[in-house]
Amino acid sequence: GSILTDAALAIMKRISMADADGLRAADYKLPNPEILGPSQGTADAVADAEIILSLAVLTYTRNARIGRIQPDRVSALITLDPQAPDRLEVLTGLYRSRHPAALIANYNPSHEEFTRLRDLLAEMRGDTPGSAGLKPLRPGLALRSGVRGEQVTLLRRHLGHPDPAIDADLFDAELLIAVKTFQGANGLLPDGIVGPRTRKAINGPTPVNQEKAVLVNMEQWRWMPEDLGAFHVRVNIPEFRLRVVRRGQVMHQTRVIVGKPHQKTPVFSDEMEHVIVNPYWNVPLSIKRNEMLPSLLANPTGFTARHNYEVVYRGRPVPASSVNWYSVNLRAVNIRQRPGPRNALGRVKFMFPNQHSVYLHDTPTKSLFTQDIRAFSHGCIRVQNPMGFADAILDNEPNLDVNDLKALE
Known part of the structure; x- marks a missing residue:
C-alpha cells in the first residue's frame, strides 16, 4: 500500500510519460511511492509528497503548454507570446477533476500538426506497436516527384515531414520542396531527386538529427496560440506556402515569397484588420540607407522618377533634388513609391499592424514564384495569387467581396 491516492499515482504515471510528449520525464521530480507505505505516512511525509507532486504538476503543465525554451531566446524575430497556465487554476482543476491524468495531458497542444509529430516521434523511437525504429532508405531507384511507394512514406519520416491527409505514399510538391531544402542545407545539388548521395545524407549514421528536428517542431507548436480560430490564415515559411483554413479544412492555398536568409520573415501571430488597394510603398529605413542612398546621392531626380518614388518631408511632397542627401537624417524623410503597375506591393496589401512592420502583399515580380526556394523578400510575404x-x-x-476590391483597381 501507499499513502498516495489513486489520483496521485495516475498523475505520476502520466508525467513519467513526458518523453512521449517531446519533453523530458527526468525534469520532473516525483514522490517515491516505495518509501511512502502506510507505516511511513507521517504528516511530514504526506506534506513533502504533496509539495513534490504539486511542483512536478506545475512544471509539467507549464512546459506542456508553452515549452521549455522562451521563443525570443532562439531569435528576436520570433515574437510569439505563449501564455503559461495559471497555477491556481491547474491545481484547482486537478482537485475537482475525475480524470486528473487526462487533464494535465491536455495542456499539450491540441493542434493536429502537434499530434502527428508526436505520433511520428513514437514511430521513430520504436514506441508504436510493430515499429522497430526508423529504417534507412533502401538503395535502388531514385525517388522523385510523382513516385509512389513505402519508400516515399519512409522518406517523409526521415525528413520530419508529417503525412498529408491523403496520399502519404506519393512524392508530391510539398515533399519535393522538403527534399530540395534538405539538399541545399547539406551542400547537395537541390534537384529534388533522392539519388545515392542524397539517400546517404538522409540516412546518416543515426536518426538522431531527424528526431531532434521533430522535437524542435513540437516545441515550436507549443509557442503557437492555443486557439488559432475556426477561420485563420497560416504562412508556412520554410514551405513557402500560405493556407486559409476554416474549421480545420484548407479552403485556399497559394505560393508565397518570404524573407532572404539575412532578412528573415519574422514568426508571430496577429489579427488582420484591413486591406489596402493600390497601396503606396513606404520605403523602410534600412532599404533607404543600405540600398537607395548611393543612387540618391548620384542622381536623385532621375532615380526617383525612374522608379515612381516621391519624397515627403514634414508631411509635404518635395523635389528629390531639394534634399541634401549627404547630410539629411533619413528618418526625417519619407520615400514612398506611388501606386502603379511597378509598385513593389503590387495591387493590394493585407494589413495586420505589428512590431515588425511586415504584411502580406501582391508583387509585380511574378516570375520568382516559379522557383522552389522562394526566399527573396526583405521580410514581408509576397502572395502569388492575391485576389484569390x-x-x-x-x-x-x-x-x-473580391469584386469590390477589383473595382477599385
Whole structure:
C-alpha cells in the first residue's frame, strides 16, 4: 500500500510519460511511492509528497503548454507570446477533476500538426506497436516527384515531414520542396531527386538529427496560440506556402515569397484588420540607407522618377533634388513609391499592424514564384495569387467581396 491516492499515482504515471510528449520525464521530480507505505505516512511525509507532486504538476503543465525554451531566446524575430497556465487554476482543476491524468495531458497542444509529430516521434523511437525504429532508405531507384511507394512514406519520416491527409505514399510538391531544402542545407545539388548521395545524407549514421528536428517542431507548436480560430490564415515559411483554413479544412492555398536568409520573415501571430488597394510603398529605413542612398546621392531626380518614388518631408511632397542627401537624417524623410503597375506591393496589401512592420502583399515580380526556394523578400510575404487570397478571406464579410476590391483597381 501507499499513502498516495489513486489520483496521485495516475498523475505520476502520466508525467513519467513526458518523453512521449517531446519533453523530458527526468525534469520532473516525483514522490517515491516505495518509501511512502502506510507505516511511513507521517504528516511530514504526506506534506513533502504533496509539495513534490504539486511542483512536478506545475512544471509539467507549464512546459506542456508553452515549452521549455522562451521563443525570443532562439531569435528576436520570433515574437510569439505563449501564455503559461495559471497555477491556481491547474491545481484547482486537478482537485475537482475525475480524470486528473487526462487533464494535465491536455495542456499539450491540441493542434493536429502537434499530434502527428508526436505520433511520428513514437514511430521513430520504436514506441508504436510493430515499429522497430526508423529504417534507412533502401538503395535502388531514385525517388522523385510523382513516385509512389513505402519508400516515399519512409522518406517523409526521415525528413520530419508529417503525412498529408491523403496520399502519404506519393512524392508530391510539398515533399519535393522538403527534399530540395534538405539538399541545399547539406551542400547537395537541390534537384529534388533522392539519388545515392542524397539517400546517404538522409540516412546518416543515426536518426538522431531527424528526431531532434521533430522535437524542435513540437516545441515550436507549443509557442503557437492555443486557439488559432475556426477561420485563420497560416504562412508556412520554410514551405513557402500560405493556407486559409476554416474549421480545420484548407479552403485556399497559394505560393508565397518570404524573407532572404539575412532578412528573415519574422514568426508571430496577429489579427488582420484591413486591406489596402493600390497601396503606396513606404520605403523602410534600412532599404533607404543600405540600398537607395548611393543612387540618391548620384542622381536623385532621375532615380526617383525612374522608379515612381516621391519624397515627403514634414508631411509635404518635395523635389528629390531639394534634399541634401549627404547630410539629411533619413528618418526625417519619407520615400514612398506611388501606386502603379511597378509598385513593389503590387495591387493590394493585407494589413495586420505589428512590431515588425511586415504584411502580406501582391508583387509585380511574378516570375520568382516559379522557383522552389522562394526566399527573396526583405521580410514581408509576397502572395502569388492575391485576389484569390482576398476572395477567400472576404468569405466571412457579408457586405464585401473580391469584386469590390477589383473595382477599385
